[in-house]
Amino acid sequence: MHELPQQLANGLALGALYGLIAIGYTMVYGIVQLINFAHGEIFMIGGFGALTTYLMLPSGTTLLVAIPLMIIGGAIASVTVATAAERFAYRPLRGAPRLAPLITAIGLSIVLQQLVWGFYPDAKKPLSFPEFGGDSFHLLDNLYLQRADAFILVLAPLCMLALGMFVSKSRSGRAMQATAQDPDTAKLMGINTNRIIVMAFAIGAAFAAVAAVAYGLDKGQIGWEMGFLLGLKAFTAAVLGGIGNIYGAMVGGVVLGLAEALSIAYIEEIPGMQQLGGGAWANVWAFVLLIVVLLVRPQGLLGERVTDRA
Amino acid sequence: MTALLEVEDLRVAYGKIEAVKGISFSVEAGQVVTLIGTNGAGKTTTLRTLSGLLKPSGGRITFDGKPLGNVPAHKIVALGLAHSPEGRHIFPRLTIAENLQLGAFLRTDKAGIEKDIQRAYDLFPILGERRKQAAGTLSGGEQQMLAMGRALMSQPKLLMLDEPSMGLSPIMMQKIMETIVELKAAGTTILLVEQNAQAALSLADQGHVMEVGKIVLSGPGSDLLHDESVRKAYLGED
Ligand SMILES: Nc1ncnc2c1ncn2[C@@H]1O[C@H](COP(=O)(O)OP(=O)(O)OP(=O)(O)O)[C@@H](O)[C@H]1O
Ligand SMILES: [Mg+2]
Numbered sequence: 001m002h003e004l005p006q007q008l009a010n011g012l013a014l015g016a017l018y019g020l021i022a023i024g025y026t027m028v029y030g031i032v033q034l035i036n037f038a039h040g041e042i043f044m045i046g047g048f049g050a051l052t053t054y055l056m057l058p059s060g061t062t063l064l065v066a067i068p069l070m071i072i073g074g075a076i077a078s079v080t081v082a083t084a085a086e087r088f089a090y091r092p093l094r095g096a097p098r099l100a101p102l103i104t105a106i107g108l109s110i111v112l113q114q115l116v117w118g119f120y121p122d123a124k125k126p127l128s129f130p131e132f133g134g135d136s137f138h139l140l141d142n143l144y145l146q147r148a149d150a151f152i153l154v155l156a157p158l159c160m161l162a163l164g165m166f167v168s169k170s171r172s173g174r175a176m177q178a179t180a181q182d183p184d185t186a187k188l189m190g191i192n193t194n195r196i197i198v199m200a201f202a203i204g205a206a207f208a209a210v211a212a213v214a215y216g217l218d219k220g221q222i223g224w225e226m227g228f229l230l231g232l233k234a235f236t237a238a239v240l241g242g243i244g245n246i247y248g249a250m251v252g253g254v255v256l257g258l259a260e261a262l263s264i265a266y267i268e269e270i271p272g273m274q275q276l277g278g279g280a281w282a283n284v285w286a287f288v289l290l291i292v293v294l295l296v297r298p299q300g301l302l303g304e305r306v307t308d309r310a
Numbered sequence: 311m312t313a314l315l316e317v318e319d320l321r322v323a324y325g326k327i328e329a330v331k332g333i334s335f336s337v338e339a340g341q342v343v344t345l346i347g348t349n350g351a352g353k354t355t356t357l358r359t360l361s362g363l364l365k366p367s368g369g370r371i372t373f374d375g376k377p378l379g380n381v382p383a384h385k386i387v388a389l390g391l392a393h394s395p396e397g398r399h400i401f402p403r404l405t406i407a408e409n410l411q412l413g414a415f416l417r418t419d420k421a422g423i424e425k426d427i428q429r430a431y432d433l434f435p436i437l438g439e440r441r442k443q444a445a446g447t448l449s450g451g452e453q454q455m456l457a458m459g460r461a462l463m464s465q466p467k468l469l470m471l472d473e474p475s476m477g478l479s480p481i482m483m484q485k486i487m488e489t490i491v492e493l494k495a496a497g498t499t500i501l502l503v504e505q506n507a508q509a510a511l512s513l514a515d516q517g518h519v520m521e522v523g524k525i526v527l528s529g530p531g532s533d534l535l536h537d538e539s540v541r542k543a544y545l546g547e548d
Pocket of ligand 2: 354355396473
């Protein structure tokens with residue numbers, strides 16, 4: 001028998017992970033209407049940057065000290081790659097038919113996977129990542145929260161809050177909103193829209209690095225292919241929440257995470273659906289949810305209708 | 311005396327198609343100059359080129375003594391050239407106050423910005439009443455006021471207005487035209503593109519008539535207003 005509170009906690013933690021990655025898809029889409037399919041690999045590179053940083057620390061460094069440094073190291077790696085991709089792969093294609101940057105993104109995603117696979121020492125197999133020692137937090141009778149889950153459940157809302165403040169209150173954030181709504185007119189205001197676009201890529205990449213550290217701490221390992229399925233799920237979350245909307249990314253992530261956790265636990269208990277439950281089917285249910293939501297609300301949960309953006 | 315804006319033999323092309331085919335005109339400080347002409351004459355193309363959104367394929371633009379041709383769009387407003395674009399293009403999901411603040415994006419004098427926002431509210435009281443409302447919810451005429459107010463927020467040396475009366479009711483149109491007269495009286499230099507030739511020529515110091523990418527007629531506004539060919543072609547008389 002699965003306990004509901006436990007399933008909700010698992011789903012929330014998974015959803016927070018999706019949400020953090022989904023921010024990268026949604027920010028870039030919101031500003032340049034590009035689906036950056038390589039974002040899953042940006043997440044993966046964040047993980048490898050974090051691991052590299054960890055391996056450079058003197059042995060015996062406690063996780064409490066190591067984790068912030070790993071996030072910084074991971075973010076340096078992911079932001080560097082993401083902004084380079086923007087500058088050298090996507091920017092030259094701005095104004096080209098939409099298919100061109102999309103195919104570039106898919107190609108870039110494969111190239112990044114292969115580069116890590118081929119050149120990172122021993123990366124042809126999964127690499128072990130530091131894990132939290134210590135017990136889970138025992139919150140309720142039947143509710144345990146693993147340390148890695150607690151980590152992301154604290155960090156994701158903090159990141160969201162910071163991003164929300166930045167976008168709505170800061171001068172650059174205001175410029176970002178203006179650029180998303182009307183890029184030519186933003187230029188007339190004196191906004192350097194190229195810089196704003198780079199900023200969107202960079203923020204998305206930094207969030208992906210945070211997610212990658214959380215992922216590594218949870219699984220105890222990372223690998224060159226880790227960005228593929230998670231990237232797809234996070235993209236699903238972004239669309240589910242309403243692509244272009246930063247809060248939508250988090251809401252979409254949480255809804256998707258909860259749906260997966262609940263489907264794993266409960267679908268097999270529905271009479272006649274025993275074969276359709278469990279972990280193997282969770283991805284299928286995630287995409288079924290996406291399709292159902294998009295049938296009812298094509299713009300996603302928090303998205304605006306396209307006519308509003310004119 | 312050199313003019314504030316000097317356009318010489320300007321050419322602009324979309325791909326192979328030349329939309330502006332070598333036009334020359336100038337705007338002196340304190341003047342209101344208007345470009346009128348039929349649909350597709352190249353008026354909007356001219357303004358978008360002046361503000362850097364399009365690159366000229368030939369000719370020279372000199373603004374306040376500096377060549378403009380290759381200055382990127384986001385650096386033009388800093389030189390003192392503001393553009394209220396055709397179709398208004400307010401930021402629909404930002405509030406009226408935020409739209410006005412964006413007009414002052416490059417300014418750092420907080421107190422001055424606040425004062426100018428207040429001035430915009432004095433000029434267009436409806437904007438003040440709705441300051442916290444999303445700009446996309448405003449009516450067309452109100453959006454036009456916001457677009458003009460926003461352009462003024464940069465304290466421009468030259469204000470470019472592209473068809474401010476487009477799609478407005480006669481009352482709204484009159485209000486906008488009165489505002490232009492007010493701005494002119496206050497010494498604002500304006501380059502005005504209009505389909506409403508009657509209104510534009512009656513308040514302009516200089517007018518230029520554009521047809522398929524060329525200036526075909528130029529002169530003081532009042533002269534053009536009484537020019538027979540202009541009256542026939544643009545003021546619907548025969
Ligand atoms: N983005 C574009 N791509 C290709 N051609 C364009 C583009 N924009 C305008 N044109 C063409 O350039 C010519 C001039 O257009 P422009 O918009 O400058 O005219 P206008 O004088 O402002 O007209 P209106 O009074 O209708 O606003 C037209 O023939 C138009 O079809
Ligand atoms: Mg026009």
